[in-house]
Amino acid sequence: MEPLDAPYLLIRDLCKHYPEGAQVRTVLQGASLAVCKGEMVAILGKSGSGKTTLLNLISGVDRVDCGEIFLEGVRLTGMDEAARTIFRRQRIGFVFQFFNLIPTLTVWENIILPLELNDLTSNADFNRARGLLAEVGLAGREKAFPDRLSGGEQQRVAIARALVHNPALVLADEPTGNLDEETGQQVMALLDRLTRGSGKTMILVTHSAEAASFADRVFSLHEGRLVAVNGHK
Numbered sequence: 001m002e003p004l005d006a007p008y009l010l011i012r013d014l015c016k017h018y019p020e021g022a023q024v025r026t027v028l029q030g031a032s033l034a035v036c037k038g039e040m041v042a043i044l045g046k047s048g049s050g051k052t053t054l055l056n057l058i059s060g061v062d063r064v065d066c067g068e069i070f071l072e073g074v075r076l077t078g079m080d081e082a083a084r085t086i087f088r089r090q091r092i093g094f095v096f097q098f099f100n101l102i103p104t105l106t107v108w109e110n111i112i113l114p115l116e117l118n119d120l121t122s123n124a125d126f127n128r129a130r131g132l133l134a135e136v137g138l139a140g141r142e143k144a145f146p147d148r149l150s151g152g153e154q155q156r157v158a159i160a161r162a163l164v165h166n167p168a169l170v171l172a173d174e175p176t177g178n179l180d181e182e183t184g185q186q187v188m189a190l191l192d193r194l195t196r197g198s199g200k201t202m203i204l205v206t207h208s209a210e211a212a213s214f215a216d217r218v219f220s221l222h223e224g225r226l227v228a229v230n231g232h233k
Helices: 052-061 081-091 107-117 123-135 153-164 182-195
Strands: 008-021 023-035 040-044 066-071 092-096 168-173 202-208 219-220 225-228
Touching: 008 052, 023 052, 023 066, 023 153, 023 219, 023 225, 052 092, 052 168, 052 202, 066 219, 081 092, 081 168, 081 202, 092 153, 107 123, 107 182, 123 153, 153 182, 182 225
Parallel strands: 040 202, 040 219, 092 168, 168 202
Antiparallel strands: 008 023, 008 066, 219 225
16 A cells, blocks of 8 residues: 555556567566646657557556556556456546547437446436536537547547546547647647646647647656656746
8 A cells, every 4th residue: 555645646667568479579667657636747759669558557458567556546556457447447537549439429428428337327427527518619519420520529529528437547648649730739728628627637648749738747758768858847
């Protein structure tokens, strides 16, 4: 058990290796990071540097080869797959580069999906979803399907979906990577406002220095380790 004053998210000495034919590729080697509650941290790195792998380890999608992850004092790396799945569903929200909306569901059905998966179906829960729909500027579009929305509008739906179940942590994987520069800035401003307004902690993975400029701290992934980027803000 971590002490009471432990960081909200603690990543300690993470290692991850993948087999590539007869070789083994090291993606993460001793990556460590401590994040405070309500903080936004951006992680920069070239393609293949391990940014998405790091998010997959934090969320429990993949298992670490060594090291530990604590979120809200809970040791995620000590859980089995079933427990990680439940914890991820309840306490983590995701925003992806390609939106990952379900095309056969309406805007409203996509947004409330995390509520239904977590048996959060009270009037208060649905009112929170309606409030988020309005905050992302899509009130009145509840019955629209994703293919009727622009890329920016789809990402706004994805942001509402990521926040609707009140997660402890939001993981954003290249959230502006599939958008033009102007729309990307608008989406980052919205994501920043909504996460900070609700006191959420966020890890942002991005290639974009403009997106990273919204963060409190910026790190780069270099040779499997997280290195602070000096001069940010």
